[in-house]
Amino acid sequence: MLGVAKSTDGCRCRICGSAESRKISFGSLLVSTESINPTLHAYENHICAGCGVVFQYPEISDEVLVRHYNGAYRVSPYALSMPDKIIDLPIQIPWSGISFQRFHTFFEMIRRNARQFPNIVPTDKDTIIDLGAYQGMFLHAASRTWGCQTIAYDYNEQGIRFARDALGITDAKVAHNIYEDQFDEQIRFCILVHAFEHLRDPNRFLQHIRKDILRTDGYLYLEVPNVFASPLSDPTHFFTYSVDSLCFVLRKNGFEPIDVQVHGHPYLPELRKSDLLPTFIWQTDAMNISVIARPTGCTGSSGLDGKMINVAALYREIKHGHRRVVWQAVVSQVKRVAIEIARFVYYVVFVLVLERMSYRVAKTVVKVLRRIIKKGD
Numbered sequence: 001m002l003g004v005a006k007s008t009d010g011c012r013c014r015i016c017g018s019a020e021s022r023k024i025s026f027g028s029l030l031v032s033t034e035s036i037n038p039t040l041h042a043y044e045n046h047i048c049a050g051c052g053v054v055f056q057y058p059e060i061s062d063e064v065l066v067r068h069y070n071g072a073y074r075v076s077p078y079a080l081s082m083p084d085k086i087i088d089l090p091i092q093i094p095w096s097g098i099s100f101q102r103f104h105t106f107f108e109m110i111r112r113n114a115r116q117f118p119n120i121v122p123t124d125k126d127t128i129i130d131l132g133a134y135q136g137m138f139l140h141a142a143s144r145t146w147g148c149q150t151i152a153y154d155y156n157e158q159g160i161r162f163a164r165d166a167l168g169i170t171d172a173k174v175a176h177n178i179y180e181d182q183f184d185e186q187i188r189f190c191i192l193v194h195a196f197e198h199l200r201d202p203n204r205f206l207q208h209i210r211k212d213i214l215r216t217d218g219y220l221y222l223e224v225p226n227v228f229a230s231p232l233s234d235p236t237h238f239f240t241y242s243v244d245s246l247c248f249v250l251r252k253n254g255f256e257p258i259d260v261q262v263h264g265h266p267y268l269p270e271l272r273k274s275d276l277l278p279t280f281i282w283q284t285d286a287m288n289i290s291v292i293a294r295p296t297g298c299t300g301s302s303g304l305d306g307k308m309i310n311v312a313a314l315y316r317e318i319k320h321g322h323r324r325v326v327w328q329a330v331v332s333q334v335k336r337v338a339i340e341i342a343r344f345v346y347y348v349v350f351v352l353v354l355e356r357m358s359y360r361v362a363k364t365v366v367k368v369l370r371r372i373i374k375k376g377d
Contacts, residue, residue, distance in 0.1 A: 004049045004311050011046065011057045014201055015239070015249050018050025021057075022311045024232065024318065031322040033232045040068055041235035047318075052309045053245040054227050054318070059200065060235055068236070069155065090162055096137050101266035102193050103141035105290050106221055109259050113292065117258065120219060120292075122146040126188045129153055129213070132195030136163030136172065139191075143169075151183065179204050186215045193223045197237045206253035210295045220255055220293045222246070226262060228321030229286040242314075243289055255293040262286050281329040286321075342372045 004022050012019045024033045024045040033045050041060040048055060076095075079088040114121050122128060124147040130139050133152035136159075143150050152163040152172040164172040175181060179201065190209055199205050214220060225231075227240040241249075247257050264285035346369040354362040 013048040013050055013053065013055055015053055015055075015203060015245075015252070016048060016050035018048050020049035021046035021055075022049065022315060024054065024315065026319050026322070028323075031319070031326055035235045036231075036233040037235055040064065043235065045232045045240075047311050047314055048245075049309050049311050051245055051248050052242060052311075052314055053249070054232065054240040056235075056238055059238060062200075065236065073236075074156065074158070090166070091135065096135055098266055099134065099137035099193070100141055102223065103138050103145075105223065105261065105263060105265050105288075106138075106142075106191070106193075107145060109221075109261060109290060109292055113259050119217060122148040122189060124148060127151060127185075128189040128191060129183070129187050130191045130193070131178070131209075132192055132198075133163060133172075134159040136167050136169045138193055139163070139169055140167045148189075151187070153181075179208050182212050186218070187213055188215050188218045190214050190218065190220045192221070194225070196222050197224050197239055197241065200238050202239065202249055203253055206250065206255065207299075210254045210297075214295055216295060218295065220250075220295070221290070222250075222293070223288055223290045226286055226289045227318055229282070229284050229325050230288075231282060232322075241289060246289055246291060250291070250293050252299065254295055254297050254299040256296045256298075257291050257293045260289065260291045263288055263290065281326060284325055284328060339372070342369060345369070 004020050011021060013021065024047060026033055035042050041064060043056040043058060043060070045054055046057050047053075074088075074092065075086060076088055076092055078093060079086050110120055110122075122142070126146075127149040128139060128142050129151040130136065131153050133139055133154050134156055136150070136152040139150040139152055142148060150169050150171065152160060152169045153175055154160055155175045157174050160172045160174050163169040173181075173183075178199070190213060196202065196205075209220060224241050224246060225237070227242045227245075230240065232240055243260055243262065247260065250257055264283065264287050267283060346366075349365065349369070354365065357365070
């Protein structure tokens with residue numbers, strides 16, 4: 001396997017235990033594999049030769065993470081710096097809306113599988129827990145759709161307070177230990193939306209879910225960034241998954257995926273992700289992976305669905321995917337510039353020229369320009 005090295009300094013995959021990996025370094029400013037915040041945490045990305053997952057090495061410490069999450073992590077662009085403190089909005093604009101919209105993918109996957117798995121549709125007797133709920137927007141959508149009971153669970157006390165006070169999620173709990181916390185009864189639906197990649201020990205977490213939280217007839221729903229179409233520069237992401245590596249870690253820990261979807265929903269706002277690349281660059285139809293899985297009790301599988309990991313091929317595929325994302329963004333921006341030019345021409349023509357044309361000719365020109373602008377919008 002070209003470029004694969006056996007670690008001599010403790011670099012080991014937490015998921016499969018392999019000490020063999022290949023460092024990811026594309027040598028590109030646009031397709032960066034380095035931390036967007038090296039002051040917070042500097043690291044290398046590695047492809048595991050055992051299971052194909054991309055992981056960070058070295059890992060960020062718990063102390064630094066706690067300080068980060070309790071600091072600027074949740075500060076919105078609208079926050080006001082006062083002389084003695086920072087005050088902010090009670091909801092995270094626009095991210096609260098995005099959390100709400102993420103429910104739609106879950107809803108469509110539930111509906112798609114309802115015929116094969118009749119008990120997959122939540123009822124008013126079922127409970128959904130969102131592990132990493134923050135303000136509870138996803139749960140609010142679920143409750144409004146199915147009338148089910150909900151539990152919001154998150155480390156962020158302000159988010160949990162908002163879920164309880166503003167959304168009426170009375171069962172809202174502040175997390176203490178995500179690998180050990182338990183609830184009054186086992187639950188039918190467990191949700192992790194863009195939270196699983198933040199877990200240091202996914203094996204331990206999934207085993208805890210299967211043994212202590214989820215009912216045997218329950219379902220687990222995960223949504224994570226797709227390694228082929230998402231940046232590798234977030235220092236809080238311990239792992240970045242492909243469909244194969246995500247299904248591997250699920251099966252290894254006693255879950256069987258019943259539906260997997262690669263998608264680009266919802267649309268991300270044009271907030272700057274770094275000093276170089278705005279968020280819209282990563283807005284593609286393949287930026288997320290969603291999966292619904294059932295507990296099976298069969299654990300400890302080895303290998304990746306019986307296939308050998310071709311690390312060199314996987315490296316090339318990730319690199320190609322990231323470059324494709326950037327060039328798609330370039331093409332998209334060229335189209336937007338063309339639309340703005342058309343809009344400018346529309347108004348110039350309208351003011352300076354159309355009044356001098358015959359009514360019929362002017363009307364035809366306006367129709368053509370409006371059609372071009374509408375297509376761009």
